[in-house]
Amino acid sequence: MRNIELLRLQLNHLVTQARNDLYILATMNDSPYKNQILQRLWETISSIEFLIEYLASLASLSSTQPTMPIPTDLVNEQIQPVTPSPDQPLPDYEYRIFTTQELATYDGKNGRPAFVAVNNLVYDVTNDSAWAAATHFGLEAGKDYTNEFASCHQGQLAILAALPVVGRLA
Template identity: 30%
Template structure:
């Protein structure tokens, strides 16, 4: 005959084992099946035109489109970096002291009465690429 306390311990162990087994089986059966293929992130954004989080990479020819005219943004390039001057009051309609947005103004800045400090605070939107 078995010891009564040992018998109770065995019953508890069996009960715990069954509880664990049921829990594991329940967890396995509730996992969702994923049969759909996911589209890689690069393919999802490939057709998007709003790349506000990504830096632009424009040739100087492409930069000309961003002249601040007809509701377009006004971008300028200085030392290969493209800056957004659309909301800068001195660049109303993409023009500032005879200079037009949509161009590389590195040489013009070098001859201006101010220095590169005017670039501080401007949003950098991209870089110039070679044509």
């Protein structure tokens, strides 16, 4: 289980990296860095695909219950760095789903991580500098702050893109 946890963190990191690169590409004009960023994006997606395949092979060994299918065909339409062999079953994506009660336990206290939810996605703010002691302008970690985010940081999606995603809200 520990290994799967690490893989999930790695995947989240890669997704964040990809989002960040997409954001950069969307906002930048033509520049000599464009090719470098495209190259990095290509590598990130390759890594994500590799990890998904690896997780799928682990899943087929164990008897975990699938919760959400991953649209691998979409990824494969764009690039084919690793072609999955046809005899493999479709990979299942293990995604963490939080209930509001579960989220509340991630309050950053007693050595626990600090998570907050915005627009149904759950973000890890344990080591985010603006969340010292798991508090941010009077808000405590472990809650859904969709409305608060909209009222203070409307349109500042780069803030969210820089945070690791740990799952989504049920």
